[in-house]
Amino acid sequence: MAVRALLSGEVLGLWDECRDASREERALALAAAVDDSADSLPPADRPVGRVTALLLRLHQALAGARMAATVSCPGCRGTVEFAASAEALLGLEDKIVDCPAPLLHGGYEVVWRCPSYRDLQAVAEQPGADDPDLGAALLLERCVLSLRHEESAKASARGADLPGAVREALTDAMAAADPLADLLVDLRCPDCELEFTADLDVAAFAWAEVECRGRQLLLDVDALARSYGWSEREVLALSEPRRASYVRILTGELP
Template structure:
């Protein structure tokens, strides 16, 4: 995708500030969507949206990503790094139309979870319970269930636990970008743990940081030169930074 202009970044910041995490992820992903796929991002597998977010992050700040998480053992800070290229390599493994799952006499037609599912689940109070929430999400992704040629009408709750587990594993395999997990070890206490890498939150933090910085630059240059916001944002990033250094007394 093309690099985003300063104006694009501010528009994204304005549009996303007061939205839910699910809606925000879709707005950010749309900024990287080339429009060649007819299915809306909200209805694609979650990993397809994650891939768009990775492309947006690459356009904003390049391929290298650094993040920190809290250690559950000692509550210290653990740093880790990743690259957009390595994660985007997993996009080729996403299965948009997975085959039926055959298990223990059952034949299950299913699809991968989408952001529309997450957005709908966020509005249901019972989804706050992790067990109930996982069951509800599984329910939404069932298309058709048969047992020894007879239809099963009671949904996910009627399925054996082994089948639900097999279905969850199939979903994870069909969309490896849906849930980014990072295996880490704390350098302070040696505690090993797995952290969830929230790509949407990571990209939003970058957009928010850049948006605030751009407003400060606009304010500084408008006060110094009388330029409008449009004038300041039309400058290239290196030239805008050069003018800011002059105004603030730093070496240009």
């Protein structure tokens, strides 16, 4: 999947646009900004992993492949460091199935699709969706297109009508069809040695780099505008190497 490079002015625009947005809105705005594919579907309607792949490539373009962070141990509340590779995760992109085959399990035929960010947004707006079990049920309900039991000639489109074993099989099929949709990291606390699992929030990593780049651009604009009288547009029109060279002159790093 191709992504396009963001101009300096676009980075600042995204920073302004997304700083107060929800997690889902922010992820979609960043993905749409760099999307250079020929897919007729907007990122909001593609499998979640397709958006994750765009965000991974955005992170690579801004800061490289390495993603490092810390989480709090659920046992002792100590700090646990971890790192992931955007390049390695992108190796899972080829395993995403955009049009999955119907699930045949327990006498049921279930026609389904992978969850999208539009689904995540819709579920988040439902009362009680912060409950993990209810949220998962609401998401599955949206992704079941039709279902039929072998002993019934009538088709249904209600995922809630599925027995538990079939629902579990469908959840497993969804995870296999989009391995970038829900990224988890297995960790061990160095202090208490507790083993636990943490979410790898690619959207948060990408946003952190946009925010960092946006702050640095504002500092550059401020410094160059004060010294040379240039407007923000004129400063942002400079190439990154040229702008960095002028900043280095001002700080005395470039003789």
